[in-house]
Every structure is written in C-alpha cells, then in structure tokens.
Amino acid sequence: DPKIIQKPKYLVAVTGSEKILICEQYLGHNAMYWYRQSAKKPLEFMFSYSYQKLMDNQTASSRFQPQSSKKNHLDLQITALKPDDSATYFCASSPSTGGTEVFFGKGTRLTVV
Amino acid sequence: GMPVEQNPPALSLYEGADSGLRCNFSTTMKSVQWFQQNHRGRLITLFYLAQGTKENGRLKSTFNSKERYSTLHIKDAQLEDSGTYFCASLQGGRALIFGTGTTVSVSP
Numbered sequence: 543d544p545k546i547i548q549k550p551k552y553l554v555a556v557t558g559s560e561k562i563l564i565c566e567q568y569l570g571h572n573a574m575y576w577y578r579q580s581a582k583k584p585l586e587f588m589f590s591y592s593y594q595k596l597m598d599n600q601t602a603s604s605r606f607q608p609q610s611s612k613k614n615h616l617d618l619q620i621t622a623l624k625p626d627d628s629a630t631y632f633c634a635s636s637p638s639t640g641g642t643e644v645f646f647g648k649g650t651r652l653t654v655v
Numbered sequence: 656g657m658p659v660e661q662n663p664p665a666l667s668l669y670e671g672a673d674s675g676l677r678c679n680f681s682t683t684m685k686s687v688q689w690f691q692q693n694h695r696g697r698l699i700t701l702f703y704l705a706q707g708t709k710e711n712g713r714l715k716s717t718f719n720s721k722e723r724y725s726t727l728h729i730k731d732a733q734l735e736d737s738g739t740y741f742c743a744s745l746q747g748g749r750a751l752i753f754g755t756g757t758t759v760s761v762s763p
Contacts, residue, residue, distance in 0.1 A: 575750070582692075584741060584753040598749050630696055639749045641685040643703040649696060 545569045546647035548633050553652045555623050562609075563618040563650045565633030573597075574616035575634040575644065576608060585632060591616055592639045623654045658682065658746055661754035668732040668761045676757045678742035680723040685745050687718045687725040692739045692756075701727070701740075732761045 549564040567574060573592045577585040590598040594610040605627075607619045620627060633647040660679045668674055678687065689701040702709050704718040704725070713730040725742055739756045746752040 577751075577753075579696075582696075582739060582756075584756055585698075585743075587750040587752060590750050600750070632698065634751070641705070641745060643686075643688065643700075644743075644751045645700070646690075646698045649698070651696070 544648065546633060546635060546645060548631075548647040548650050550650060551648070553650055555652065555654050557623060557625060557654055559623050560619065560621045561623060561652070563620070563631050563633075563652070565616050565618070565647060567614050567633075567635040567645075567647075569635055569645060570614075571635035571637050571645075572613070573636045573639045574610070574614075575636075576616065576618050577632040577634060577646075578629045579632065579649075580629040588618075589616075590639060597639055620652075625654045628652055628654045657755060658752050659742060659744055659754040661740075661742055661757050663757060664755065665758045666760070668729070668736075668759065670732060670734065670761060670763055672732045673728070673730050674732065675729070676727045676740055676742075676759075678725040678727075678744075678754050680725075680744060682746075683720055683723060685720070687716075687742055687744045688751065689716055689725070689727050690741045690743065691736075692741065694738065729759070732759075734761050734763070737761045 546567045576588040609617045630649040632649045636644045686705045691699045702716040708717045715728040718725045742754040
C-alpha cells in the first residue's frame with residue numbers, strides 16, 4: 543500500500559504546454575521534496591518544503607513551480623515544456639528536513655515531444 | 656569535486672559472488688541512505704544509517720561519518736541484485752544528495 547502517491551505514472555506532453563505532477567504523502571511527514579532523474583543518471587534535488595514553506599530551491603528555471611495546497615501535498619507545475627524536461631520526477635518526504643530518512647514515491651515519467 | 660562519489664561505476668558479478676560498493680563524501684555527513692534502482696526505474700530503499708553497521712539478509716552496510724565513507728556489501732549475489740545502486744546523504748542538513756551510482760550486473 544503506497545504511502546507516497548504520485549500521479550500520473552506516465553505523462554506525454556507537447557512542447558510548449560503546461561503540466562502538473564501530483565504528489566500526496568500519507569506518512570504524516572512535515573517535509574516534502576521533488577527530485578528529477580534523466581536517463582538513469584543520479585537523482586537531482588530540485589526543491590524542499592517544510593510545513594508548506596519553501597526551504598531550498600536548486601532549480602535554475604522558473605518554469606518549475608511547486609504548489610502546496612495542503613501539508614501532505616506538493617505538486618509540481620511545469621510550464622512551457624521543452625524536450626529536455628523529459629525525465630522521471632520523484633516526489634519524496636521525511637519527518638523533518640534535517641537528519642531523518644527520506645522516503646520516495648514511484649515517480650512520474652514525463653516525455654515531452 | 657562531487658559531494659558524493661561512488662565506486663566502482665560498474666560491477667559485474669557471477670551468481671554466488673560477494674562484492675562491495677563504496678561511497679565517499681567530500682564533507683562530514685549526518686547520515687547515509689542506500690537505494691537500489693531496478694530495470695523499471697523503481698527506487699527501493701535498502702538502508703538508512705546515522706552511524707555504524709546494519710544488515711538485511713545478504714546485504715550489509717556501514718557508515719563512518721568521521722572518515723567520510725559508507726560501504727554496501729553484497730553477499731552471495733543473485734540475479735535480482737542487478738540494478739543501479741545509489742548512496743545519498745544530506746547536504747546542508749536539508750537536501751538528500753545522490754551519489755554517481757554503481758551499476759551492478761549479476762550473471763549466471
């Protein structure tokens with residue numbers, strides 16, 4: 543029974559369009575994260591949120607915008623999609639942002655054509 | 656250099672063999688996590704360590720914060736152990752930073 547739910551599992555988008563990747567966690571965690579993985583490379587940290595507030599942003603492009611409507615939600619809006627945005631996006635959560643185990647969702651595989 | 660480096664980059668094993676992977680940190684880290692990523696891209700958590708050693712079946716991991724390294728030992732390798740293994744550690748106390756990965760191939 544997955545505790546971190548990511549939707550959709552697969553997503554195909556047209557260049558220039560906008561998509562929202564959904565993430566919900568049912569672990570009661572206060573911190574949530576987004577990571578990106580391109581072509582079996584290491585996961586790259588994108589954002590971290592704690593109590594629905596942005597803590598760290600390592601994403602250079604403003605086309606990527608996290609949205610936290612509830613404590614256990616952290617969606618990722620991506621605008622003006624480009625083929626280079628094709629990757630698997632992993633959502634993760636942890637009890638807090640410092641020194642605790644981080645749990646990962648199954649990922650959303652995005653393909654931009 | 657990279658904050659988290661892994662070696663070797665790739666490892667080929669025969670079934671039944673034992674081998675080890677290493678993760679080196681450029682600075683002192685509070686904890687380490689080890690993951691296996693299978694051929695479907697699924698990320699499976701193997702270990703979380705704040706110190707010392709943990710074992711789970713044929714896998715064993717050690718974390719030495721002072722010496723800035725962690726190891727993952729695979730004993731009696733099986734075909735299902737194939738995949739890419741990542742270590743990851745907190746940088747700046749907030750974000751989990753992933754290592755470069757070790758691709759393990761186990762053959763009969």
